[in-house]
Each structure stands twice: as structure tokens, then as C-alpha cells.
Amino acid sequence: MSAPEAGPRRVGAGRRLWRKPGAVVGAFLIVAFVALAVFAPAVAPYPPTKMDFRAVQQPPSAAHPFGTDDLGRDVLSRVAHGARISLQVGLIAVGIAAVVGTLMGLVAGLAGGWLDGLIMRTVDVMLAFPGILLALAVVAVLGPGLANMMIAVGVSAIPVYARTVRGTTLAVMELDYVTAARALGAGRVRVALRYVLPNVSAPIIVLATIGIATSILSAAGLSYLGLGAQPPTPEWGAMLSDSRAYLRTGWWMAVFPGLAIMIVVMAFNLLGDGLRDVLDPRTR
């Protein structure tokens, strides 16, 4: 457990992270990604859904650095605006998963008994559907679409937070100073806020960072399947799906959106790996 030294250690964590080249590269790429998402309208030379039938399937050129798609839309502009959607999806899905998962884990760990059993059996059932399958099942219930896709990806990521937080909660409850606080009359809510939450923040930060990568990947996958963002939304997965029919004549339509997904996912994986090394005591 990292619990007793959590305070002073955090100060050094940033400096140690700075010494990891992978994490630094990841962090810079993430800053660039967020900047691209925020300033997409300024970066994009054209509106993302503007069609130009005189410039259909143009290879990369000075006017269209990433080429144009089958409807004459500028691929660079669509990739830039796609960053907005991916950032949104990543943050919202991870937000849903982290908040709901943490609450479930806290309640299960603190309450114990039948409530713990019920929550953890629910988590077991969710884990019976690996990877994208649970998100797929949620989309099957809610129906396709961008908003439902975010919910689906978020829900499918809940189990890992619930399990981690519950485990940490149980461990923290055994610590002497927590036992002492409880003996002095601290209630469950106070124990949760004052002692458990600070101790689960490190693993949650690591999980959330890598979770953004996974969420963006799953969401793009659902959109690729036609179950997420609908046309003409400039979503990277949906763009790749559109490009399938034009692989032979327009490779650029398939290459650039995929490259964008890969770089962003890699950036969050790199930062997440670095954070894990620095914050997670088990791998230190």
C-alpha cells in the first residue's frame, strides 16, 4: 500500500515522470491533440462537412494536404474536427466509468454484506463480456448514435474501477490510522472521503489515462461498425468505414484518420505507462 507516504511522495512524482522519455512524448502529443481539438475550426482549411463535387477523391496536394474524400470533403479538416469528437468521447466515457465505478467500489467496500455481494456479482456479469462486446450490448439496448455510444463505452469500462476501488477501500480500512479514526467515531462517509478517496486517486489516475486510450479505440470501433457517430459527423472510425469502398483509388482516405487514432491512443498509453511506473507502488 502506498497509503502512508501518499502525501510527500506526490511532490516527487511529477519530477520522476519528467525523466521518463516515453511519458514526456506522450504528454506532448496529448497537449497537441487537445490543442487540435480546441482550435479545430482555425486549423481546418475548410468546414468539415463542406462538399465540393469538382474536387472529389483528390490525392494530397497543397490545397488539400490530406486529399479529399468521395464527396469532395477535405480530409485534413475532417481529421481536425474528428479530434474534437474523440476528445469528447474519451473524457465523457472515462468520466462515466470512473465516477460510477468509484462509487460502486466505495459502497461495496464500505458497506460489505449483501450490498457488496450484489455490486460485485453485477461487476462479474459485466466482465463476462470482454472488450467491445459489453459496449455492443449496451448499444443494442439504447440504439446506435454518438451520445449512446459514449454511454456504452463508459458503462463497459465501469468494472475495472469498481474492482480497484473496492480492493483499495478494503485495504485502507485495515490501516492502523483508519482503525483509530473509526474507533474515535468517524462514520463511513467520513472514512470514505477523508481516508479512502485520497488513497484510490493514484490508481484511478493511471486507469483513467489508459482508459481514455481504450475508450477512444472502442468508440472509433463502434463508429466504424456504423453503431456510433452517424454521417456526416467527422468521426475517425466512421471516416475509416467510409474509406473502405475507395481503398484502391484513394489510400489517403484510409491512412490519415487511422494515423490520427493510432497517435492519440499511443500518446495516452505512453503517459499511462509512465504514470503507472511513478504512481503505482506494485511496479516500482
Add this chain to the structure above:
Amino acid sequence: MFPFLLRRLIAAVPVLFGVSLLAFSMTHLTPGDPVTIMLGERATAEDVTRLRTELGLDRPLPVQYGTFLVRALRGDLGTSLRSGQPVAREIADRVGATAALTFAAMGVAVVVGVLLGTLAAIQRSPLVDAIIMSVALVGISMPTFWSGLLLILLFALTLGWFPITASGGAGLVLPAVTLGLPAAAVLARLTRSALLEVLGQDFIRTAKSKGVAATGIVARHALRNALIPVVTIVGLQFGNLMAGSVIVESVFARAGIGRFAVNAIMARDLPQVQGIVLFAGVVYVGVNALVDLVYAAIDPRIGVK
């Protein structure tokens, strides 16, 4: 061993129960009236009533669930709305294609992953290690629906080495590589770290001092021990490969369960969706139980506790 096996099987029962409950409740969790969704907005009131009675949706929920469960245990997953075929048979027709893809991808993942991971751990140049680990990072970060398209672009359209869609062995190569690469990357990382850990231990030094050749040490002593965690991850990756087949089957237009599931969701064919959810959950829970048993057989310490 036997008590462990029994305990493991009993532990799977509540999960399977939950999976069946989830599959069952999908009909009722869907916003709006399921029958209207199935028939479309323009259905007449008589049609709606008739289908509702036909599906038993007018009966109390516990009765409906009981019927659903008893039928499912007998292998009856209901009838597809679109094709009128039994869902169980539709799944059975496609399970072969998905299983072939999953196992082929698993083969790719194990061979490539263990080889690269071993290479990264035993060679002396930090540059080679860095290159292999970078490749692994790219492999983990690359979406299969992109790597699949790139493989098609390169090996099918440009070089013409493999067909894009074909049944049989040749048509399986590109999909299996696409699906197997991310798992190979995970296994490469894991094999490397497991091997490095084992190579630092005392018995390896003993073997070295006895004069065992380096390859002999890696092959006979280190790899055997390093493979124990690798086997667990292979088991866990099996579920990811199963799930990943949904996307890869769509990329390569293969008629497997994954593409069947996507089409069922698009068409809002609830009996099909329910059947697939139930099937996927049961298979994965079964695979996980199997993996635990294999693990216990390899590592005798597991069964004892």
C-alpha cells in the same frame, strides 16, 4: 485438484445466471415498446397484439424469464424476426468461422509475441530492445479496423499475395494477422518482463556456472518458468480476440458471429441480439473457467489455497 475444479465450476453458476438475466432483460430495457420496435412504426394494433402474445410478452416477467431460461437450457434461443430461422441454428452456422479466426489469431499472437519478447529479453543491444518494444507499443495502439485496411491495401490490392475475402486458409491469413497483432504486442511485453525476471534468479546463475550454454538456459530453464504468467494472459487474451472478431469480421466481410451481431443490432432483431449475448457470455465464462483449470494444472501452487 478435484475440489478446486468443483469450486471453480460452482463459482461460474451465479455469473451464468446473471448473464441470462442480462440477456433476458434486454427486451425490457430497450426504450419504447419492444414489439413496436420489431414491427416498425406502421404496424397495425392487431399485429402488435398478436406478436406480443406469440413472444409471451403479455405474461408476468418471472414467468417470461422462467420460459426463456428453460428454453435456453434446451438450446432454444427463439426465432429470428428477420429470417424466421431458429437463432441457435443461425449462431451454430457461423460459430466455425469465428472460432477459426480466433484460434488462428491466437496462433499468430503466441508465435510472434513469445518470439519477439524472448528476443527483446535475451539480446544484448539496448537498441534492438527499444525497437521491439516500440513495435509492441504501436501494435497495442493500432486499431484493428485500420491495420486490417492497411494490410488489405498492401498485401491484397498492391502486391496481390492474399485474397481479401475467401473461405479457406488463404483468406484467413490477413484477418488472423490483423486480429492477432495487438495480442502479440501484449504477449511480447509480458514475455520480455517475465523472462528478464526469471533470468535474474539464482538457479539461472547456478545453471550458468555449471556450464549450460546460453540457448539451453533460455530454452530449458528460463522460458519454462517465464511462460506461467504468459499462459494466463493467453487465456485472458482469448476473450479479447473473441470480442475483436466483431470488428475484424466486418473489415474482411467474413460471415462469423461478430458480423452477425452487428447486423442484428442494426436491424433491431432482439431475439438474435439476445441469443448472441447469451452465447458470447456463456462461452467466455466457460473459457475463463478452462483457463483457470489449465493454470492450476501447470502451477500446482494454485489449487492448494
